[in-house]
Amino acid sequence: MATVTFDKATRIYPGAKKPAVDQLDIAIEDGEFLVLVGPSGCGKSTSLRMLAGLEDVNGGSIRIGDRDVTHLPPKDRDIAMVFQNYALYPHMTVADNMGFALKIAGVPKAEIRQKVEDAARILDLTEYLGRKPKALSGGQRQRVAMGRAIVREPQVFLMDEPLSNLDAKLRVQTRTQIAGLQRRLGITTVYVTHDQVEAMTMGDRVAVLKDGLLQQVDSPRNMYDRPANLFVAGFIGSPAMNLVEVPIIDGGVKFGNSVVPVSREALTAAADKGDRTVTVGVRPEHFDVVEQGGASTGSLSKDAPAGLAVTVNVVEELGADGYVYGTAEVGDGRQDLVVRVNGRRVPEKGSVLHVVPRPGELHVFSTSSGERLSD
Numbered sequence: 331m332a333t334v335t336f337d338k339a340t341r342i343y344p345g346a347k348k349p350a351v352d353q354l355d356i357a358i359e360d361g362e363f364l365v366l367v368g369p370s371g372c373g374k375s376t377s378l379r380m381l382a383g384l385e386d387v388n389g390g391s392i393r394i395g396d397r398d399v400t401h402l403p404p405k406d407r408d409i410a411m412v413f414q415n416y417a418l419y420p421h422m423t424v425a426d427n428m429g430f431a432l433k434i435a436g437v438p439k440a441e442i443r444q445k446v447e448d449a450a451r452i453l454d455l456t457e458y459l460g461r462k463p464k465a466l467s468g469g470q471r472q473r474v475a476m477g478r479a480i481v482r483e484p485q486v487f488l489m490d491e492p493l494s495n496l497d498a499k500l501r502v503q504t505r506t507q508i509a510g511l512q513r514r515l516g517i518t519t520v521y522v523t524h525d526q527v528e529a530m531t532m533g534d535r536v537a538v539l540k541d542g543l544l545q546q547v548d549s550p551r552n553m554y555d556r557p558a559n560l561f562v563a564g565f566i567g568s569p570a571m572n573l574v575e576v577p578i579i580d581g582g583v584k585f586g587n588s589v590v591p592v593s594r595e596a597l598t599a600a601a602d603k604g605d606r607t608v609t610v611g612v613r614p615e616h617f618d619v620v621e622q623g624g625a626s627t628g629s630l631s632k633d634a635p636a637g638l639a640v641t642v643n644v645v646e647e648l649g650a651d652g653y654v655y656g657t658a659e660v661g662d663g664r665q666d667l668v669v670r671v672n673g674r675r676v677p678e679k680g681s682v683l684h685v686v687p688r689p690g691e692l693h694v695f696s697t698s699s700g701e702r703l704s705d
């Protein structure tokens with residue numbers, strides 16, 4: 331087992347104007363499950379392939395344990411990779427597929443058999459060892475691909491979207507199995523996905539990339555509670571965090587007809603940049619709905635109810651919860667917002683809700699730079 335370190339690792343594809351991966355810095359702990367996540371084209375696969383030795387590194391370095399592997403060929407890195415399209419050999423049985431790398435490495439037959447049987451037991455594949463891949467379900471093929479990686483007992487597992495060929499239900503099951511298996515084996519794992527839910531449920535830590543640049547590396551909890559910038563705030567969480575540009579006023583920000591208190595540090599930081607607004611982030615579950623009738627308590631204008639008026643467009647009822655998709659007048663424009671409400675008391679389509687962010691659950695970002703200002 332080993333740590334993995336990306337030290338300002340950079341990849342510039344021939345002919346490209348800017349790096350596909352730009353000075354990536356991540357220190358992955360021994361036994362850690364790290365997930366690389368981000369939108370299509372952000373550089374996830376390139377990062378993984380640099381670690382695998384399948385892509386040149388044009389700047390910086392990569393280490394596995396204390397070994398600098400930056401320019402080592404893939405076979406000398408002691409890694410095993412699981413790809414999206416499993417790449418099983420169709421003419422070989424499951425057992426032969428799983429043992430193939432060991433056979434090439436000249437491992438004695440009996441030892442291969444033992445390792446394959448052990449891996450098959452872990453993966454619940456024992457009864458399929460004699461079958462060919464075409465006689466397996468998608469999920470079983472995926473497990474064979476995992477088995478092929480496991481029998482090699484590598485220092486590091488690399489996985490690039492290994493679940494994307496599975497249907498939604500099987501994907502959820504298999505992600506739990508892979509995360510559980512990784513924890514049992516304790517092998518350092520770097521896992522690539524574009525699915526933030528997968529990232530948040532599987533990773534010890536999650537690294538968010540955008541345009542080849544690392545945005546944040548953190549535990550799923552911190553990523554959700556303290557996103558480092560507007561990009562991460564909008565990317566992590568489903569439905570996404572509401573991001574609203576609001577004017578700075580005395581003691582806080584103006585949110586519809588309410589003043590919402592914001593820390594002095596955040597407001598000073600915004601003012602130092604010459605900004606008159608900040609962008610506040612509120613998760614759908616962090617709005618309080620202001621009851622009608624209690625009208626103007628806390629309101630800036632006497633006759634209007636406090637908070638921001640949201641016109642209900644669509645209500646999604648999920649049983650315990652409901653999500654209201656609505657529109658609000660913000661500044662000079664209109665903006666879509668999502669509000670979580672009690673599933674037993676959902677508002678009607680076309681009605682108007684007045685919402686205020688729950689105290690202490692507000693995220694404040696610089697409108698100009700996007701960086702987080704609140705702590």
Ligand SMILES: Nc1ncnc2c1ncn2[C@@H]1O[C@H](COP(=O)(O)OP(=O)(O)OP(=O)(O)O)[C@@H](O)[C@H]1O
Nearest residue numbers: 343344350368369370371372373374375376377524
């Ligand atoms: N072989 C290549 N030659 C030139 N450019 C490439 C090559 N491979 C990838 N790129 C470019 O590098 C950038 C990063 O690509 P990469 O495959 O790492 O993205 P990704 O995050 O894995 O995306 P996806 O989620 O779609 O798989 C993209 O802009 C892509 O077009």
Ligand SMILES: [Mg+2]
Nearest residue numbers: 374375376490
């Ligand atoms: Mg990719």
